[in-house]
Amino acid sequence: MRIAIPRERSSRERRVAATADSVARLIKLGHEVVVEAGAGQAAGFTDQAYRDQGARIESDRETVWRTAQVVLKVRPPDDDETGWLSGGTILACYLQPAVSADLLRKLAARGVTALALDAVPRITRAQSMDTLSAMANIAGYRAVMEAALAFGRFLGGQTTAAGSVPPTRVLVIGAGVAGLAAVGAARKLGAVVRAFDTREACREQVQSLGGEFLTVDIAESGEGGGGYAKEMSKEFIEAEYALFREQAREVDVVITTALIPGKPAPKLWLRDMVQTMKRGSVVVDLAAEMGGNCDLTVADEAVVTDNGVTILGYTDLASRMAGTASTLYANVMVNLVKHLGGRDLAIDLDDEITRGMAVTHAGAVTWPPPAPAAPPPPPATEPESAATPATERPRSRGWVPCVGLLIAAAWVLLRWRFGGPGQATGDEAQAFVQHLTVFVMACFVGWHVIWNVTPALHTPLMAVTNAISGIIILGGLQQGSQPLWRTDGSIEPVAVFGLVAILLAMINVAGGFLVTQRMLRMFRKD
């Protein structure tokens, strides 16, 4: 199929949807690739580089769009471009479907299948098509770079002959992909990093990157669907503000990354907090495009307040590292083409990923897709259950009704078969019932005894239970201790079976206990 790579038209967009390398891979999949002249210029890919890989360079913009069967792009198309698309064309780019109803209607009217790269479901299988995370990662890193540049002090503290410089204190609000990238980048440059997030799951991630995790004293999980946070209660937000006011006096750099899907960015860093910050401090607002987390943010601008605080509202942080961003984006585009079939692309709306991305198809707007899955359950709270996920507990009780059912079935069977009047059940049935009682009790006791075993002891435990299973030797003994020779001189088979069973079981008993002994000796402290 003919794949077109148009040049991005918006002024701050330096990225491109294909690199020389990705063009080569698309051609290898059996496609014809047309690249608009100058498409990769801003990201560092020359027309010649594309041509060398077998792409055709087309300088007429309209031709690029009109002849395309598949268009791979970064930003949404403008009105002209939408008008040039023909029915059945596949368009893949960012579309912000929640806020661009107009554009979706136009695309649907032209019969275009529009795949929104910002609507890829956040599921494991779709990770190779997750450009948002890739871009957020770049933006988080770049935010630290921009902050360092504007701040003008070492991020890491230094003690020199000419005097000491304290380390920069960085506060990251929102520990999603971008936030974590910022934590990591700031830590690597030596800054003291704190991070705040409403989701408890972020604690470990922040700490593993060397950051300090800040929380408020209100138990409320901010876990929303698809890896995003949800809006919090009023009390929680009040407590949050109190924490931030305290932090505002201390920190030098604030990086805010809080976004709630489909809503304006929450206001978290208020005017009065900015006013208490030290002169020369920097706020980088990664949510500027959605209205900003900071009261004073102006999208795409660097604002300096009266008290000398710089507020960076750049919305093009990923685009400021256009080479890397384009490479990752282009890789995703190749993955997407492979996902759609590789050579002959088809839209399968039964596929969860394709369904999520397809915002228009066959003349209709297909946004929003059916509801996504619920957020994951909260992590275990009791520390002792760390080895066993808490979610496993309720399920593992499933055997209780099973045992109950089995007992009931046995009773019904016996009642029906032998329960008639005048039929004595006899000693043997009595004995059976006694054994059954012992068995069921033993099941319970065994279960509870084994329940909280330390993971390190699994193998010794298994060896011991194995040795105890060698108790089958008693069966062997019962049989093997009968006289081996019958009175008529022939061999008694019961005794032979019994003796062999004794042999095998004894290996088990001796081996199991001794090997446990050996293993346990390793745990000794001396």
Added chain:
Amino acid sequence: MNQVLLSIPYLAASVLFILSLKGLGSQQTARRGNWLGMVGMAIALVATVSAEGVSSSSLVYVAIVALVGAAVGTVMATRVAMTAMPEMVALLHSFVGAAAVLVGFGSWFGEHGQTDLGRVIHHTELFVAVWIGAVTFTGSLVAFAKLRGIVGGKPLLLPGRHALNLVGVLASGVLAVLFVGQTGGSPLVMLIAAAAIALLLGAHLVLAIGGADMPVVVSLLNSYSGWTAAAAGFMLANDALIDRRPRGARAARSSATSCAGP
């Protein structure tokens, strides 16, 4: 055999086994737990031997065989490398399975119960013991072979393998009904056929599982060998045997968790 005389030592052994397993639950008490298990086993053995009407001639055979077994077990336990521990445990499981099959067949040649109901109960127990024992036997052997590297770690995925397993189980069920009901054909042939099916089934079940999952399989087989012994206990009307509960299930679960961890 005098059940009343036996029940007191068996009770003691059972308590010791429970304490043993409980002790194995943490590092501080693990070594004591192992000792308690040994003492329990010794009590159960001595009690059984003393209570059976053992003639001196057969006592000699029993003693010889038991000593040989103990010697083999000791050598295995002292020679095995620590890294080869799981495969040794797997091999030991197969012994339990084999022993159960033997005891089951032995029991077939012995008494069959006095009443109609007693016979049905006995035959059901016998069948179950032989069947689970056979599955455990070959399953453990294959697990051992996979861990040792004798058989490749790659799962053997036969076409329609679930259907095959299902057919095996169903066929065994039919055989069980025929065997217990004493209808049609020789019961011994049916028992042998069921055992053969169970042997194939055990091997096939484990062959279909990749080498990396073997530790979980071994845990599961550990549970099976417990079930085996319990079934044999029913068959022989012996409470101490029944005390082997399916504790392996828990170990399987937790080792599944720990395997999923890395």
